[in-house]
Amino acid sequence: QVQLVESGGGLVQAGGSLRLTCAASGLTLSRYAMGWFRQAPGQEREFVAAISRSGGSTYYGDSVKGRCTISRDNAKNTVYLQMNSLKPEDTAVYYCAVDARLPYSGVVTFAREYDFWGQGTQVTVSS
Numbered sequence: 001q002v003q004l005v006e007s008g009g010g011l012v013q014a015g016g017s018l019r020l021t022c023a024a025s026g027l028t029l030s031r032y033a034m035g036w037f038r039q040a041p042g043q044e045r046e047f048v049a050a051i052s053r054s055g056g057s058t059y060y061g062d063s064v065k066g067r068c069t070i071s072r073d074n075a076k077n078t079v080y081l082q083m084n085s086l087k088p089e090d091t092a093v094y095y096c097a098v099d100a101r102l103p104y105s106g107v108v109t110f111a112r113e114y115d116f117w118g119q120g121t122q123v124t125v126s127s
Contacts, residue, residue: 003024007023029078033104035099047111093122
């Protein structure tokens with residue numbers, strides 16, 4: 001059974017930083033691309049970042065580009081999202097997801113392409 005567990009969210013002041021962690025079980029993470037998405041109340045799920053299975057390629061949404069870094073530790077079956085210079089508009093529930101399609105064909109940024117999702121972690125940025 002595939003399980004993704006996000007952690008590291010919380011309340012932070014504008015300009016602050018957070019590091020989100022996604023721990024995976026039930027699958028070998030090194031076989032798959034991973035992504036982070038977020039969803040604010042009343043809004044659609046938004047792409048934040050994605051990383052290739054080796055970690056050699058990363059992609060970012062325009063709203064976070066230059067402020068976030070996605071990384072992974074395949075030995076630990078874990079993916080991270082480092083967020084800096086946080087803004088109130090970054091407030092949302094953040095989800096990690098696995099693109100489990102095989103054979104592996106690279107990174108995608110559409111939520112519909114991802115197969116497994118965590119329960120999310122709340123990030124709140126105060127002004």
